[in-house]
Structure formats: C-alpha cells, structure tokens
Amino acid sequence: MSDTDFFSFHNGVFCCEGVSLQELAEEHGTPLFVISRNKLLTQYRAFEEAFKDLGHLTCYSVKANFNIHVIRALAEEGCGFDVNSGGELYRALQAGADPARIIMAGVGKTAAEIEYALSTGILMLKAESLSELRMISDIAVQLGLEARVAIRVNPNVTAETHPYITTGDSKEKFGIDEVAIDEAFDLVRSLPNIRLVGLDMHIGSQIFDTGFYQAAADKLLAVLDNARQAGFEIEYFDIGGGFPVTYEPAKPATPITKFAEKLIPMLEKTGTTVIFEPGRFIAANSAVLVTRVLYRKRNHIGKEFVVVDAAMTELIRPALYQSYHGIIAVKPCGSTFKADIVGPVCESGDFLARAREIDCVGEGELLAVLSAGAYGAVMSNNYNGRLRPAEVLVDQGNVTLIRKRDTYEQLVQNEL
Structure with missing residues (x-):
C-alpha cells in the first residue's frame, strides 16, 4: 500500500485504507477520530530505517496519542515508550509494552x-x-x-x-x-x-x-x-x-x-x-477527525461561517497553538468558498480554521480535519458538557472501535 492510499479518494469519497469515511460516520456518529494503523506503522518504520546504522532505542512519546490500541500496534513492532505520568505508564503496561523499554x-x-x-x-x-x-x-x-x-x-x-x-x-x-x-x-x-x-x-x-x-x-x-x-x-x-x-x-x-x-x-x-x-512524527498524520456540518450562516458584513459538530473540545490545537490543519470535504462538489470553520462551544476561540478556502459543503455534509492523530483525542475534554468522541482503527479494510463515545451518565459518574 502506497502512502497516498492510507487516506485518499475512492469513487469520489474520502477513505481511510479504502474504507469510506461517510460509512464510518453513519455507523459510529460524529465527531469521530479515524486512525490508519498502517500509516502509523509506516511512520515508525521510516524512522527506524533512517537511523538503522545507529545503535538506538525508539521510545514513542505516549502523550501524542495514548489509545492502548495505538500503543499495542507499536509495541508489537518492538517500539519502546516514553511516558510522562502514572496514567500513561498504566496505559502502556495495559497495552502490553515491555517495562524494560519504557522511560519516564x-x-x-x-x-x-x-x-x-x-x-x-x-x-x-x-x-x-x-x-x-x-x-x-x-x-x-x-x-x-x-x-x-x-x-x-x-x-x-x-x-x-x-x-x-x-x-x-x-x-x-x-x-x-x-x-x-x-x-x-x-x-x-x-x-x-x-x-x-x-x-x-x-x-x-x-x-x-x-x-x-x-x-x-x-x-x-x-x-x-x-x-x-x-x-x-x-x-x-x-x-x-x-x-x-x-x-x-x-x-x-x-x-x-x-x-x-x-x-x-x-x-x-x-x-x-x-x-x-x-510522538507527533509517528502519530500526527495517521488519523483524521470527521465532523458533520450543522449550520451555515453569513453575518451582515458577508462573513461566512460553517458550524460543525467538532470543536476545540476535540481538537484544541488551532485555538491553543494557532496551528493549521487541512480540512476537506468527504464528498467534494467541485466548488469552494471562504469561511470560518467553527464549533458549538461557547468560546470565540472555538475554531478549526479561520478564513479558509474550503469545499462548498452544505448542512448535514461531512468534513475531514487532517493530521489529527497527535494531540487531538488525548487533549479532548468535556467542557460545555460535551461527550468525548469515539475512535476507530482501520487496518486494511478491517474496522475496530477502539474507544466508545462518552455518555451523559459518564459525565457525572465520579461526582458523589
């Protein structure tokens, strides 16, 4: 599988390893993180190949994406791990990481x-x-x-x-x-x-x-x-x-x-x-965030907004670091317009892109936020009482739900 096949268009629909993001969104809802297992491993192998002539140990920085399925996939390749807390250490051990290859x-x-x-x-x-x-x-x-x-x-x-x-x-x-x-x-x-x-x-x-x-x-x-x-x-x-x-x-x-x-x-x-x-080198481009357009609106000065169901609670990097993430339509229509892509959270800083030229999507259609594999899901939170999103792992056409979406009950389960 070539690198372009991990995330690419098939029959006019954006896919992960050949699996339609449209179908994944219909089955698992949105917002939804979709991870390509083979893109993840390809990045790790590229790093190992680059430094093959040097005696070394690669310790994936767990903070980038600590889903235990991500850690397990890398552990099975012989990767070590860098953890920054007891919780990250626990995750790594639960995923089967060798303690002798973990640094803290x-x-x-x-x-x-x-x-x-x-x-x-x-x-x-x-x-x-x-x-x-x-x-x-x-x-x-x-x-x-x-x-x-x-x-x-x-x-x-x-x-x-x-x-x-x-x-x-x-x-x-x-x-x-x-x-x-x-x-x-x-x-x-x-x-x-x-x-x-x-x-x-x-x-x-x-x-x-x-x-x-x-x-x-x-x-x-x-x-x-x-x-x-x-x-x-x-x-x-x-x-x-x-x-x-x-x-x-x-x-x-x-x-x-x-x-x-x-x-x-x-x-x-x-x-x-x-x-x-x-961490980022391995994980960042291994995942996308799929989000659905809730509303389109235009204000009195002609500024366009695309309101989506993903927010800074799912991907805080644009608000926190002013970072750029590519955003494309899952089913492009061929025409574009300029708009702010914003979320539902009650903060002016809740945006995924500002003044971005994007596909002319309509309400109910899907967008894919690219390069969401690092510091996306791990930094998600429940601000505004939002439910942290589901995550799926795609491996050559096989789809595994690796994190269920939060429920309302989970929001209060620790409050006595």
Whole structure:
C-alpha cells in the first residue's frame, strides 16, 4: 500500500485504507477520530530505517496519542515508550509494552508515580531537578531497589517553533540547567540506591532546522564527557523528540533522513544506546477527525461561517497553538468558498480554521480535519458538557472501535 492510499479518494469519497469515511460516520456518529494503523506503522518504520546504522532505542512519546490500541500496534513492532505520568505508564503496561523499554519523564512526578515506576521495573526515570533526585533515592531505599536514572539537561537552545512547545530554553520549566550539572553529579554520588545511567534533553516540537539538534547535541556531548570524567558509566544518550511533520502542504517537513544524516556522525561516537522520543512524527498524520456540518450562516458584513459538530473540545490545537490543519470535504462538489470553520462551544476561540478556502459543503455534509492523530483525542475534554468522541482503527479494510463515545451518565459518574 502506497502512502497516498492510507487516506485518499475512492469513487469520489474520502477513505481511510479504502474504507469510506461517510460509512464510518453513519455507523459510529460524529465527531469521530479515524486512525490508519498502517500509516502509523509506516511512520515508525521510516524512522527506524533512517537511523538503522545507529545503535538506538525508539521510545514513542505516549502523550501524542495514548489509545492502548495505538500503543499495542507499536509495541508489537518492538517500539519502546516514553511516558510522562502514572496514567500513561498504566496505559502502556495495559497495552502490553515491555517495562524494560519504557522511560519516564515529567517535571513534576509525584511520590506515588515514582514508586509505581520503580516497582514495575521500567528502564529508567528521567530526573528534572535536584529535589526529584532526592525523592527518587528516598523511595528506592524504601522499596529496597536500585533506581536507574537519567538526568534531563536543559541545554539552553531556543528552537524556532511555537513558544508553547519550546522545551530546551533556560526560561522554561524543564530539566536541570547545563551550568548546574556538576552539582547534580555531586548529589547523585551522595545518594543511596541511585545509579546514573543516562543523559537526556528535549528542545521542543515541530523543529524543521537540523541545526538546533546539532547545537543541543553538542552541549549534551560535553555533559557526557564531564559525566565520564566524574566516574559515571553512561549507557543511554537521549536526545528527545520534536521531529517535524507536514501539516500544511506549503510548509513541508524536513525529511527524517536529513536529521539522520546530521546526527548519526555525532551520536555514533558516544558509545551509548541513543534514545529518540518521536510522538507527533509517528502519530500526527495517521488519523483524521470527521465532523458533520450543522449550520451555515453569513453575518451582515458577508462573513461566512460553517458550524460543525467538532470543536476545540476535540481538537484544541488551532485555538491553543494557532496551528493549521487541512480540512476537506468527504464528498467534494467541485466548488469552494471562504469561511470560518467553527464549533458549538461557547468560546470565540472555538475554531478549526479561520478564513479558509474550503469545499462548498452544505448542512448535514461531512468534513475531514487532517493530521489529527497527535494531540487531538488525548487533549479532548468535556467542557460545555460535551461527550468525548469515539475512535476507530482501520487496518486494511478491517474496522475496530477502539474507544466508545462518552455518555451523559459518564459525565457525572465520579461526582458523589
């Protein structure tokens, strides 16, 4: 199956792996997330192929899309996982992930989460502060275990991306500043039941310029030299994720092979297992959000609105990051017009697109919001009492409901 076959038109209807989105919407309702299992796996395999000449472990960043069926599909391919909470760890384990291939990040891990991670035997915890190192040591002593840790270093590299997804700048909350790393090394030496096995960084998301990775990797390589001079045996060198994907055709992502060409010569000399944490790269273009047009309206200044049944509660990225998502008609008519595509939520920020040239859809017809596989369903919520949408997985014509739509009863079931 070629890449264009994962989402393409057949007999005038937009399909996922040959399955009509029109039929899926009729059976499962809208809004509806539709995931292509084979697009997901194709992206993972492309990443592995690019870095095949480097000893590495790819840990899919679960936060991008944590449906257990997505995790299971990747686990069956041998993928590792990067989790950021006890809940994400639980999901990964429920999906059958190997604990020895799970790493845990998070700037604010609780004592309960650290205890859970250590007791399940994950590969390592990534510590992001001196206080957290002390907490990990205390809990490891209580459990009678040795805690394998990596130190997340903040390399103070500001990547050119949206400020809300920049994570390697010293102004941000993540990691331990590179200038404080010697203090961290001294603390690790003094703490019982801790073994420093890795160094980690993450500079942001949707980074198109390989130069930012090279600059940050240079800084982490210097920290690696310091760690070895200090007597630590570093086994893992984690450069994070953030590799870009194409959302807007006019702004194509830098091919992953270009990152490999620049990074492999730098990283192969470390004598470590290099860890990557792609999330968006694997998941983003593996899914679409299908939504139905509720109303069309025009105001007194001639502005057109298409009101759909999906909202910022299903896909918050346009409101939160001013991000672009392609939007196409499931059954195009051949003519277009310019409109705002907006949802039903009582917020002016509830939009999927502004002043977008789209197919001239009518009320009751369907639109597909593209590139909805990452940070779509995972960030959905029940604001305005809305029901989180269903999700289906398509695998070469076979359709599986992998998340049922919320019910009204579920909205109040935890309220005593």
